[in-house]
Amino acid sequence: MRDKRLHYKTPLLQTPFHPRTSAANLHGHWAAWAGYQGATDFGDTEMEYTAVRNAVSVYDLCPMVKYEISGTQAQDYLDRLLVRSVARLPVGAVHYTVWCDDNGKVMDDGTLFRLGETEFLLCCQERHLPWLLDSAIGYDVAVREVTEDIAALSLQGPCSAQTLKAAGWDVSTLKPFRIAEVSFQDKPLRISRTGFTGDLGYEIWADPRQALALWDHLMQAGAPWGIRPIGSDALDMVRIEAGFLIAGADFVPAEQALRPDRVRSPFELGLDWLIDWEKGHFNGRRALLAERESGASEWALVGLDIAGNVSAEGAILYHGKEREAGVVTAALWSPTLKRNIALAQLRRSYLGPKSEDLWVEIYAMRELNYVKLMVPARVTQRPFFSPARRRATPPEDF
Amino acid sequence: MVLDALIIGAGHNGLVTASYLARAGMKVAVLEKNDWIGGAAVSRELYPGFTYSNCSYVSSLFRPEIMRDLELSRYGLQILPYEGGAVFTRDGGYLGMFRDHDANRREFARFSARDAEAYDRYSRDVMQHCRFIRPLLMRTPPDPARFRPRDLAELAWIGRKVMDLPEAQIAGMIRFWTMSISDFLDEYFENPVIKGYLAVSAIIGTALGPMSPGSAYVLLHHYMGDVDGNVGAWGFARGGMGAITRALTRSLEAAGGEVRTGKAVKRVLVRQGRAIGVETEDGEQIHAARVISNMDAKRTFLRHVDEAELPAQFVRQVRRFKTRGSSGKLNIALDAAPKFTALPEGAPNLRGDLHFTDSVERMERAYDDWKSGHFSRDPFQDVMIPTMIDPTMTPPGKHFMSCFVQYAPPKIAGKDWTDADRDAFGATCIDQIETYAPGFKSLILHAEIRTPRELEAEVGLTEGNIFQGELTFDQLLFNRPVPGYAQYRAPIRDLWISGSSTHPGGGVMGAPGRNAAAEILRDARIGHQMSDAYAVI
Numbered sequence: 001m002r003d004k005r006l007h008y009k010t011p012l013l014q015t016p017f018h019p020r021t022s023a024a025n026l027h028g029h030w031a032a033w034a035g036y037q038g039a040t041d042f043g044d045t046e047m048e049y050t051a052v053r054n055a056v057s058v059y060d061l062c063p064m065v066k067y068e069i070s071g072t073q074a075q076d077y078l079d080r081l082l083v084r085s086v087a088r089l090p091v092g093a094v095h096y097t098v099w100c101d102d103n104g105k106v107m108d109d110g111t112l113f114r115l116g117e118t119e120f121l122l123c124c125q126e127r128h129l130p131w132l133l134d135s136a137i138g139y140d141v142a143v144r145e146v147t148e149d150i151a152a153l154s155l156q157g158p159c160s161a162q163t164l165k166a167a168g169w170d171v172s173t174l175k176p177f178r179i180a181e182v183s184f185q186d187k188p189l190r191i192s193r194t195g196f197t198g199d200l201g202y203e204i205w206a207d208p209r210q211a212l213a214l215w216d217h218l219m220q221a222g223a224p225w226g227i228r229p230i231g232s233d234a235l236d237m238v239r240i241e242a243g244f245l246i247a248g249a250d251f252v253p254a255e256q257a258l259r260p261d262r263v264r265s266p267f268e269l270g271l272d273w274l275i276d277w278e279k280g281h282f283n284g285r286r287a288l289l290a291e292r293e294s295g296a297s298e299w300a301l302v303g304l305d306i307a308g309n310v311s312a313e314g315a316i317l318y319h320g321k322e323r324e325a326g327v328v329t330a331a332l333w334s335p336t337l338k339r340n341i342a343l344a345q346l347r348r349s350y351l352g353p354k355s356e357d358l359w360v361e362i363y364a365m366r367e368l369n370y371v372k373l374m375v376p377a378r379v380t381q382r383p384f385f386s387p388a389r390r391r392a393t394p395p396e397d398f
Numbered sequence: 399m400v401l402d403a404l405i406i407g408a409g410h411n412g413l414v415t416a417s418y419l420a421r422a423g424m425k426v427a428v429l430e431k432n433d434w435i436g437g438a439a440v441s442r443e444l445y446p447g448f449t450y451s452n453c454s455y456v457s458s459l460f461r462p463e464i465m466r467d468l469e470l471s472r473y474g475l476q477i478l479p480y481e482g483g484a485v486f487t488r489d490g491g492y493l494g495m496f497r498d499h500d501a502n503r504r505e506f507a508r509f510s511a512r513d514a515e516a517y518d519r520y521s522r523d524v525m526q527h528c529r530f531i532r533p534l535l536m537r538t539p540p541d542p543a544r545f546r547p548r549d550l551a552e553l554a555w556i557g558r559k560v561m562d563l564p565e566a567q568i569a570g571m572i573r574f575w576t577m578s579i580s581d582f583l584d585e586y587f588e589n590p591v592i593k594g595y596l597a598v599s600a601i602i603g604t605a606l607g608p609m610s611p612g613s614a615y616v617l618l619h620h621y622m623g624d625v626d627g628n629v630g631a632w633g634f635a636r637g638g639m640g641a642i643t644r645a646l647t648r649s650l651e652a653a654g655g656e657v658r659t660g661k662a663v664k665r666v667l668v669r670q671g672r673a674i675g676v677e678t679e680d681g682e683q684i685h686a687a688r689v690i691s692n693m694d695a696k697r698t699f700l701r702h703v704d705e706a707e708l709p710a711q712f713v714r715q716v717r718r719f720k721t722r723g724s725s726g727k728l729n730i731a732l733d734a735a736p737k738f739t740a741l742p743e744g745a746p747n748l749r750g751d752l753h754f755t756d757s758v759e760r761m762e763r764a765y766d767d768w769k770s771g772h773f774s775r776d777p778f779q780d781v782m783i784p785t786m787i788d789p790t791m792t793p794p795g796k797h798f799m800s801c802f803v804q805y806a807p808p809k810i811a812g813k814d815w816t817d818a819d820r821d822a823f824g825a826t827c828i829d830q831i832e833t834y835a836p837g838f839k840s841l842i843l844h845a846e847i848r849t850p851r852e853l854e855a856e857v858g859l860t861e862g863n864i865f866q867g868e869l870t871f872d873q874l875l876f877n878r879p880v881p882g883y884a885q886y887r888a889p890i891r892d893l894w895i896s897g898s899s900t901h902p903g904g905g906v907m908g909a910p911g912r913n914a915a916a917e918i919l920r921d922a923r924i925g926h927q928m929s930d931a932y933a934v935i
């Protein structure tokens with residue numbers, strides 16, 4: 001029996017896949033992710049990126065924070081908690097959603113899995129147990145933090161469906177955002193058609209005790225397509241192409257913001273499309289309604305197409321090269337699109353006609369000297385990359 | 399040659415004032431009644447080879463701007479961050495604290511899954527309060543009753559800072575400044591041990607219980623400092639807290655100032671409403687263009703200034719300035735490191751603050767004893783072993799242990815403390831430690847036991863109040879020490895106060911001393927090298 005008191009000796013936990021991921025991590029590149037040791041790359045980010053867009057990749061998702069929510073009033077509870085309609089989420093389906101504090105500021109985003117009429121799984125980046133429990137007052141619902149109880153892998157890429165088929169799971173009829181229940185070595189296994197890559201892909205949810213066998217099984221099944229594990233660097237590239245946000249990177253979760261002006265509403269993150277105004281009360285609704293009516297949103301989260309090929313991480317956005325208009329939160333020279341793309345928080349007043357005159361100031365360090373660039377940027381559609389295979393059911397072979 | 403400035407008391411604030419003045423070109427001398435320097439920031443060798451931190455024992459509040467302006471690093475000062483900490487529980491377990499964020503969360507989760515995830519929001523909220531108050535520390539408080547442009551501007555500045563906050567935060571702030579730490583913690587946590595650990599900072603040096611309104615602010619007073627920018631963190635001064643006042647003295651001397659120890663001031667000499675110098679206990683009269691007292695307000699004005707020279711209302715208010723003592727201290731030389739049975743071998747927690755009071759309730763009971771005029775029978779102790787980190791204070795393998803104790807009243811059942819009372823108090827504390835670290839007693843080479851009586855006698859802290867006056871809301875900012883006299887000026891011309899009785903209060907912070915120097919130089923129209931307070935961005 002492990003002595004629980006000795007946890008401090010391994011402040012970064014290893015995921016159930018660690019024996020395999022550490023063997024594959026050629027450079028020993030790790031970073032802390034939510035209290036776990038997560039690979040930043042396995043030796044070659046470019047090849048890992050290519051695996052996602054060309055064939056099939058595996059990403060260890062275990063550190064994702066997970067809450068199990070169940071009870072006769074779980075649906076009502078979640079409808080009050082989250083901005084999107086949970087009543088409309090069928091059993092066996094998943095959706096992306098956000099939740100807000102009383103002031104209508106985004107606390108986090110995540111995916112909600114409806115596993116049964118009264119059973120849900122909420123996956124997110126940050127920890128929220130006190131908020132989830134306090135919100136449960138008056139509901140017949142139980143909330144449990146189950147991060148360590150589930151081993152999760154993300155299998156992503158054009159050949160991911162074929163890999164699963166080769167592994168013995170034909171999920172070709174599974175539509176995006178749906179869940180399939182299969183079995184692995186006589187134990188139930190859950191596969192959802194979800195992911196953070198904007199590509200064809202699946203997430204696999206297993207009993208941690210099966211983790212290693214599952215990993216080996218998938219690696220064997222995917223071998224013909226050159227399956228390979230990817231780290232967070234490659235994942236970040238594809239998620240930017242897909243236009244997905246990361247809490248703490250593209251916005252500051254409301255409960256963490258020290259500075260009162262740093263919090264953002266769903267409108268200000270371009271996530272107001274999630275809100276179901278018809279479903280009755282949900283947390284933050286009053287404030288959001290007022291914001292909608294007054295048009296008081298101060299910020300906009302936008303996709304940018306930036307001139308040149310120098311990626312603009314952390315750059316300041318200017319209007320007319322002079323007035324500060326916002327900040328780039330994520331940026332990438334996209335290998336697939338051959339475009340210099342970015343996500344940015346832009347002051348809303350610079351949307352519209354003024355967006356014609358936006359500039360990005362880039363400090364490019366080249367051999368110990370900064371090359372200072374002031375280059376034009378154009379507000380553009382997100383996602384930057386959204387191939388047909390992402391939605392096609394059944395998926396094509398590649 | 400007549401001095402430009404004479405400072406009474408070589409506490410750290412007096413030394414800070416003196417150094418700034420000397421650097422601005424003034425001829426400065428500091429008179430200290432003890433044969434050593436430091437006031438409550440002092441290190442003495444009471445057992446051969448062992449350096450103590452006899453009063454204060456940890457550093458966080460000391461302003462980095464002062465360390466930099468006065469080049470204290472050059473004169474030997476180094477602040478070491480420490481790690482760990484734990485509260486031992488009566489059932490033989492413990493709750494540890496860890497610098498590692500995830501380790502800390504998992505440790506809290508051993509007690510409550512919910513509280514483990516509540517700590518970040520708690521820290522965020524406390525940090526928001528810190529961000530409001532930190533910029534106020536190194537500014538002279540405005541006098542709201544006077545309508546000088548400077549006071550109005552300063553009031554407006556504070557007003558703007560408030561108005562910049564969202565409504566909910568203003569409400570939260572007003573609640574925070576007035577509520578009890580117990581109520582405040584209840585808003586975040588459910589587990590009594592976790593709350594017990596976190597409540598500590600609100601009762602250190604306070605004649606309040608954790609359930610008394612106003613105790614939450616005291617918590618802030620202990621969180622608003624930093625170690626190298628790490629806000630809320632605490633550290634050790636390498637070589638003991640006396641290293642701070644030693645470095646200050648060297649800095650002062652390098653700037654041409656002087657400290658004269660064993661020179662107790664009897665009274666401030668006043669002629670025609672102006673302070674012109676002092677008379678010492680040994681009969682010497684020393685003249686100076688201005689006199690600055692580092693002693694607390696009560697000691698300064700009620701003992702060393704002729705009452706006839708002071709406004710009557712002022713004297714009444716100084717008399718009512720609350721200085722109730724609540725703390726005692728044990729300083730112990732140890733032959734070896736104590737072993738706390740609950741801690742796993744090699745746990746880092748010994749390198750931090752160790753407590754034995756595992757609930758707020760129990761702390762409040764300890765306070766009940768204080769109210770009834772007795773030291774706590776089941777006291778709250780903040781135990782530190784700085785030698786776990788600092789190699790300079792004892793021979794290798796030996797340790798110095800500092801035990802800060804709440805509660806110890808200024809008087810026992812209305813009577814002065816006797817030696818027997820003091821020894822009983824010491825025994826109570828040592829027995830408590832022995833319960834959690836069997837064999838501890840046999841390691842003791844020497845113990846210094848200090849009650850409010852000893853603190854007053856040695857440092858001159860009236861009633862033994864460690865902060866030169868309680869840190870309650872009614873005694874802060876422009877009301878510290880009394881309304882109308884918060885700008886470091888006494889009612890007598892050329893007499894100033896610069897100790898912890900003034901804004902922003904007690905602790906080894908240096909801000910009162912620096913603010914006083916700024917005012918003195920301003921009045922004297924002397925330009926000076928004083929860096930701006932670091933901005934909170």
Ligand SMILES: Cc1cc2nc3c(=O)[nH]c(=O)nc-3n(C[C@H](O)[C@H](O)[C@H](O)COP(=O)(O)OP(=O)(O)OC[C@H]3O[C@@H](n4cnc5c(N)ncnc54)[C@H](O)[C@@H]3O)c2cc1C
Pocket residue numbers: 406407408409410411412429430431432435436437438439452453454455456457458459661662663664692693694697725726727802853856857858859863864865866896897898899903904905906907
């Ligand atoms: C037991 C204890 C523990 C503490 N722990 C901490 C801690 O860990 N961290 C922290 O930040 N703060 C702590 N404090 C508080 C902090 O130490 C004090 O608030 C601070 O040191 C006071 O400094 P000061 O310069 O304002 O005044 P003091 O240090 O009180 O200095 C006054 C000086 O005046 C001298 N003096 C008095 N009368 C005369 C006279 N007639 N003639 C000449 N000189 C005279 C005194 O001897 C003394 O040197 C503690 C205090 C105590 C007592």
